[in-house]
Amino acid sequence: xxxxxxxxxxxxxxxxxxxxxxxxxxxxxxxxxxxxxxxxxxxxxxxxxxxxxxxxxxxxxxxxxxxxxxxxxxxxxxxxxxxxxxxxxxxxxxxxxxxxxxxxxxxxxxxxxxxx
Amino acid sequence: xxxxxxxxxxxxxxxxxxxxxxxxxxxxxxxxxxxxxxxxxxxxxxxxxxxxxxxxxxxxxxxxxxxxxxxxxxxxxxxxxxxxxxxxxxxxxxxxxxxxxxxxxxxxxxxxxx
Numbered sequence: 001x002x003x004x005x006x007x008x009x010x011x012x013x014x015x016x017x018x019x020x021x022x023x024x025x026x027x028x029x030x031x032x033x034x035x036x037x038x039x040x041x042x043x044x045x046x047x048x049x050x051x052x053x054x055x056x057x058x059x060x061x062x063x064x065x066x067x068x069x070x071x072x073x074x075x076x077x078x079x080x081x082x083x084x085x086x087x088x089x090x091x092x093x094x095x096x097x098x099x100x101x102x103x104x105x106x107x108x109x110x111x112x113x114x115x116x
Numbered sequence: 117x118x119x120x121x122x123x124x125x126x127x128x129x130x131x132x133x134x135x136x137x138x139x140x141x142x143x144x145x146x147x148x149x150x151x152x153x154x155x156x157x158x159x160x161x162x163x164x165x166x167x168x169x170x171x172x173x174x175x176x177x178x179x180x181x182x183x184x185x186x187x188x189x190x191x192x193x194x195x196x197x198x199x200x201x202x203x204x205x206x207x208x209x210x211x212x213x214x215x216x217x218x219x220x221x222x223x224x225x226x227x228x229x230x
Binding site for chain 2: 004043092102105106109
C-alpha cells in the first residue's frame with residue numbers, strides 16, 4: 001500500500017523568503033504525485049502534478065516541485081513567498097485501478113504561516 | 117461546467133440519525149471518490165467508484181454506504197451517525213481519459229454529529 005509522509009506539521013517563513021515543503025512517498029510502481037493547497041474553510045486546489053517526464057514540474061502561483069526517485073521525494077518549492085500563500089499544503093500519491101488518480105493517499109499536511 | 121458540487125455545505129446531526137451527502141459532477145468522469153478530512157490526519161478515502169454500478173471500499177469505510185446508479189451522482193449515506201463521523205467530507209471525480217488522472221474536488225460538506 002502507498003503512503004505519504006509530510007514531516008513538517010507547521011512551517012513559518014518571512015514574506016519574500018524561499019520555501020521548501022517536504023514530501024516523501026512509498027509506492028511500488030511509478031507514482032502519480034500531487035500537491036494541493038487548502039485555504040481556511042475552503043476546498044482543495046491543485047498546485048501541480050507529476051506522472052512522467054521532466055522531474056521538475058511547474059505549477060500555479062509560482063510553485064514548483066522536483067521528483068527524486070532515489071530519495072522517494074517530491075518536495076514543493078517557491079523562491080519568494082507571499083503573505084497570501086499562508087495555507088495548508090497536502091502532498092498526495094495516486095494509485096488504483098489504472099495506477100492513477102481515482103484513489104489518492106494524502107499526507108497529513110503542512111500548515112504554512114507567513115510573517116510580514 | 118459546474119464541476120463537482122456537494123450539498124449540503126453544513127449539517128448538524130444527532131447521534132443515531134441518518135442522512136445522505138450528495139455529490140454530483142458534470143464532467144462525465146468515470147471515477148468518483150469520497151474522502152473525509154480530520155485535523156492532523158489529512159484526507160482519507162472512504163469509498164470510491166470506477167463507474168456506474170461499481171463501488172469499492174477505501175481506507176475508512178465503516179459506517180458509510182455508497183451506490184452509483186448514474187455517472188453523474190455518487191451519494192454517501194450515513195445510516196446511524198456517530199460523533200466519530202464529525203468531519204469535513206469531500207467528493208472528487210477524475211477520468212482515465214485524462215493522462216494526468218487529476219482529481220477534481222468539490223467544496224466540501226462540514227458535518228457535526230452531537
